[in-house]
Amino acid sequence: AQSVTQLGSHVSVSEGALVLLRCNYSSSVPPYLFWYVQYPNQGLQLLLKYTTGATLVKGINGFEAEFKKSETSFHLTKPSAHMSDAAEYFCAVSETPDKLIFGTGTRLQVFP
Amino acid sequence: DSGVTQTPKHLITATGQRVTLRCSPRSGDLSVYWYQQSLDQGLQFLIQYYNGEERAKGNILERFSAQQFPDLHSELNLSSLELGDSALYFCASSRQGGRGGYTFGSGTRLTVV
Numbered sequence: 001a002q003s004v005t006q007l008g009s010h011v012s013v014s015e016g017a018l019v020l021l022r023c024n025y026s027s028s029v030p031p032y033l034f035w036y037v038q039y040p041n042q043g044l045q046l047l048l049k050y051t052t053g054a055t056l057v058k059g060i061n062g063f064e065a066e067f068k069k070s071e072t073s074f075h076l077t078k079p080s081a082h083m084s085d086a087a088e089y090f091c092a093v094s095e096t097p098d099k100l101i102f103g104t105g106t107r108l109q110v111f112p
Numbered sequence: 113d114s115g116v117t118q119t120p121k122h123l124i125t126a127t128g129q130r131v132t133l134r135c136s137p138r139s140g141d142l143s144v145y146w147y148q149q150s151l152d153q154g155l156q157f158l159i160q161y162y163n164g165e166e167r168a169k170g171n172i173l174e175r176f177s178a179q180q181f182p183d184l185h186s187e188l189n190l191s192s193l194e195l196g197d198s199a200l201y202f203c204a205s206s207r208q209g210g211r212g213g214y215t216f217g218s219g220t221r222l223t224v225v
Contacts, residue, residue, distance in 0.1 A: 099168060
């Protein structure tokens with residue numbers, strides 16, 4: 001079965017610093033991969049997704065993620081953190097055409 | 113506005129009671145998914161419907177049930193409520209299943225007192 005592991009339930013960075021949120025997946029078939037963001041008291045919002053093609057995927061709000069098959073990773077990065085990036089981030093992999101499997105989430109804190 | 117509508121936004125009820133949460137999927141989406149999010153359990157998949165039929169079940173308690181109606185809206189029924197059922201309940205919809213990603217509603221916050 002496919003699964004997702006998010007390393008680090010909490011990540012703290014200073015404003016302007018690099019954001020790196022880690023996600024590793026397991027899959028026996030080519031995966032479809034997603035990053036979602038959840039702001040306080042809101043639903044999950046799609047940040048970006050990888051299906052096929054270019055392995056570097058750009059999303060909203062300056063985030064991007066790179067699919068690395070050899071490392072089974074799909075880490076999320078942003079060059080310079082803003083205070084508004086503070087939220088919870090979820091990585092997800094498509095298990096079957098019907099279902100997404102979500103990771104346990106990483107809470108990002110941004111300090112001034 | 114994501115296009116997925118959940119009502120009510122907040123619900124406070126007593127233990128032992130029964131509540132119904134409602135979800136209208138994004139226009140054109142046939143699949144509806146229900147998730148429970150709590151501090152200790154994280155995001156838990158409950159159940160999926162596709163075009164009126166149950167497609168997959170996750171960690172859904174027997175006290176909980178759901179259905180999807182011909183107009184594609186869905187309802188999640190929670191009965192014999194316990195304090196531990198207090199959580200955010202999200203509905204999501206999709207057109208292409210998991211491969212296309214899900215669109216989430218803003219959730220219903222249930223508080224059981």
